[in-house]
Amino acid sequence: MPCRLVSGLPVGVLALVAALLFGATLHFGLPIVEQLSRIALNYSSIKPSFFNPKRTEAMTGQPFTVTQPTRIRFGVNTINDLPTMVKDLGGEKVFLVVDPGLAATGLLERIVAPLKTAKVPFELYDKIDPEPGLKLADQGAALAKRAKCDCVVGVGGGSAMDVAKAVSILLTNGGKAEDYLGLGKIKKPGVPKIMVPTTAGTGAEVTFTAVFINEKTKSKGGMNGDPLYPDAALLDPALTVSMPPRVTAMTGIDALIHALEAFVSNQAHPISNMYALEAIDLISHNLGMAYAHGGNLEARSAMLMGSLLAGKALATAGVGLVHAMSYPLGGMFGIPHGLANAVLLPYVVEYNLIGAPDKFAVIAEVMGADVAGMPNRQAAEMAVDMVYQLNQDVGIPATLAELKIPAKKIPEMASIALTVTRPVENNPRKPTLPDVVAIYETAMAGWMHEH
Ligand SMILES: NC(=O)c1ccc[n+]([C@@H]2O[C@H](COP(=O)([O-])OP(=O)(O)OC[C@H]3O[C@@H](n4cnc5c(N)ncnc54)[C@H](O)[C@@H]3O)[C@@H](O)[C@H]2O)c1
Numbered sequence: 001m002p003c004r005l006v007s008g009l010p011v012g013v014l015a016l017v018a019a020l021l022f023g024a025t026l027h028f029g030l031p032i033v034e035q036l037s038r039i040a041l042n043y044s045s046i047k048p049s050f051f052n053p054k055r056t057e058a059m060t061g062q063p064f065t066v067t068q069p070t071r072i073r074f075g076v077n078t079i080n081d082l083p084t085m086v087k088d089l090g091g092e093k094v095f096l097v098v099d100p101g102l103a104a105t106g107l108l109e110r111i112v113a114p115l116k117t118a119k120v121p122f123e124l125y126d127k128i129d130p131e132p133g134l135k136l137a138d139q140g141a142a143l144a145k146r147a148k149c150d151c152v153v154g155v156g157g158g159s160a161m162d163v164a165k166a167v168s169i170l171l172t173n174g175g176k177a178e179d180y181l182g183l184g185k186i187k188k189p190g191v192p193k194i195m196v197p198t199t200a201g202t203g204a205e206v207t208f209t210a211v212f213i214n215e216k217t218k219s220k221g222g223m224n225g226d227p228l229y230p231d232a233a234l235l236d237p238a239l240t241v242s243m244p245p246r247v248t249a250m251t252g253i254d255a256l257i258h259a260l261e262a263f264v265s266n267q268a269h270p271i272s273n274m275y276a277l278e279a280i281d282l283i284s285h286n287l288g289m290a291y292a293h294g295g296n297l298e299a300r301s302a303m304l305m306g307s308l309l310a311g312k313a314l315a316t317a318g319v320g321l322v323h324a325m326s327y328p329l330g331g332m333f334g335i336p337h338g339l340a341n342a343v344l345l346p347y348v349v350e351y352n353l354i355g356a357p358d359k360f361a362v363i364a365e366v367m368g369a370d371v372a373g374m375p376n377r378q379a380a381e382m383a384v385d386m387v388y389q390l391n392q393d394v395g396i397p398a399t400l401a402e403l404k405i406p407a408k409k410i411p412e413m414a415s416i417a418l419t420v421t422r423p424v425e426n427n428p429r430k431p432t433l434p435d436v437v438a439i440y441e442t443a444m445a446g447w448m449h450e451h
C-alpha cells in the first residue's frame with residue numbers, strides 16, 4: 001500500500017517529525033523518508049476530513065511546553081551500540097536493570113554481550129516484578145550505590161525502565177522512592193540513564209514519569225519531573241520479536257491508548273497531535289500483524305516506532321480516563337497495566353465521544369473506518385467499533401468480569417480512579433463519581449452485542 005509520506009503529502013509535517021524525533025542524532029544509514037516508509041509498510045492514507053486545526057488547539061492559545069531531551073537511536077541491531085552510548089554519556093560503570101523474563105528468551109545474553117566485548121563493567125539487577133513496587137527502586141538504588149555505578153541502563157518493558165529511571169534520580173537526590181511521588185518533587189538531575197524498551201510499549205523511554213505500586217496504600221502512583229527524562233533511548237526492534245502474543249497485544253493496545261488519550265486530551269497541542277496521529281496510524285495497522293506473527297520485523301519496527309511516538313505525545317499532552325480507571329485494577333488486583341487499560345478502552349471511548357466528537361471522528365478515520373459522507377458524530381462512534389474490533393483481533397477480554405474483578409469493589413475503584421488527578425483533568429469529558437461507577441459497571445457486563 002502506498003505510504004502517505006512517500007506519496008508526497010505533508011512534507012512540512014514530515015520534516016518537523018524528523019527534526020523533532022531524530023534531530024542531529026540519526027545515524028541509521030538511510031534517508032529519513034526511506035526509513036519511515038520501510039517502517040510504515042502498511043500505512044494507511046490519513047485524510048483528516050474532520051480535523052480542522054484552526055478549530056482546535058492552535059487557535060485556543062493555550063500555552064504549552066515541549067521538552068525533548070532524549071537522544072534517540074532506532075534500528076535493528078542497534079543494541080550493539082550500547083557501550084558507545086554509555087561512553088558518550090561519560091558512564092564508566094553501568095547499573096544494568098533488566099527484566100528477569102528476558103533471560104529465558106536469550107535476550108539477556110544479547111544485551112550483555114556488547115558490554116562485555118567493549119569491556120564496560122556492569123552490575124546486574126534483575127529482580128524486577130511486573131508492575132513494580134517502590135521497594136524495588138530503593139533496593140536498586142542501594143545496590144547501585146554500593147557498586148559505585150555512575151550510569152543506569154534499563155532494559156525491558158515499562159516495569160524495568162521505571163525502576164531504572166527511579167534508581168538514576170535516587171542516586172543523586174537521596175531519600176526514598178516514596179518521597180518523589182507526585183509532580184516536580186525531584187530537585188537534582190539523576191546520573192545518566194539509557195532506556196532500552198523490549199515491549200512496544202509504554203513509551204517510558206521518552207517520558208518524564210516512573211510508575212510504582214505503593215506497597216503501603218496498595219495504590220499505583222507516578223513520580224513525575226524533568227530529571228526522569230532518559231538521556232538516551234535505544235530502540236532495537238529485534239529485541240521485541242520474542243514477545244509472546246498476549247504481551248504483544250496488551251502492551252500494543254496500551255501504546256495505542258497513549259496516543260489516543262493524548263490526542264483527545266485537554267492538554268493536547270499541535271505538536272502532540274502530530275505524534276499522536278502518526279502513532280495511532282502505525283499501531284492500529286501493525287498490531288494485528290505483530291500479534292499474528294511475532295517474527296514479522298516490519299510490523300515489530302512499526303509498533304516500536306508507534307509506541308515511541310505515542311510516548312512523545314503523552315509526555316506533554318498526558319493521558320486520560322482510561323489510565324485513571326486502570327490504576328485501581330493494577331493496585332488492588334494486580335492486573336497488568338496494558339490489559340487493564342485495553343479492556344476499559346471501548347467503554348471509556350464511548351463515554352468520551354461527546355467531549356471531542358471531531359477528534360474521535362479523526363481517530364476512526366485514521367484507524368481505517370470508512371467514514372466518507374458521515375456526519376462527524378456518526379463517524380466518531382466508529383472509533384468505538386474500531387478499538388473494540390482491534391481488541392477482539394488480538395484476544396483482549398471484552399469485560400472486566402473476565403478478569404475476575406468483583407463487582408462489589410466498583411464504588412471503591414471509582415473513588416480511587418478520581419484521585420488520579422492529572423489524567424482525570426486531561427480527559428475531554430469531566431467525569432463524576434456516578435459516571436465512573438457506570439463505566440465500570442458497563443465494562444463489567446459488556447454491551448458489545450449492541451455494536
Ligand atoms: N513511565 C511511563 O511513562 C509509563 C507509561 C505507561 C506505563 N508505565 C508502567 O509500565 C509498566 C508496564 O510495562 P509493560 O506494559 O511494558 O510491561 P512489563 O514491563 O511489566 O512487561 C510485561 C511482561 O513482558 C515480558 N517481556 C518484556 N519484553 C519481552 C520480550 N521482548 N520478550 C518476551 N517477554 C518480554 C516481561 O518479562 C513481563 O513478564 C506498568 O507498571 C505501567 O504502569 C510506565
Ligand SMILES: [Fe+2]
Binds near residue numbers: 254255337341
Ligand atoms: Fe499506559
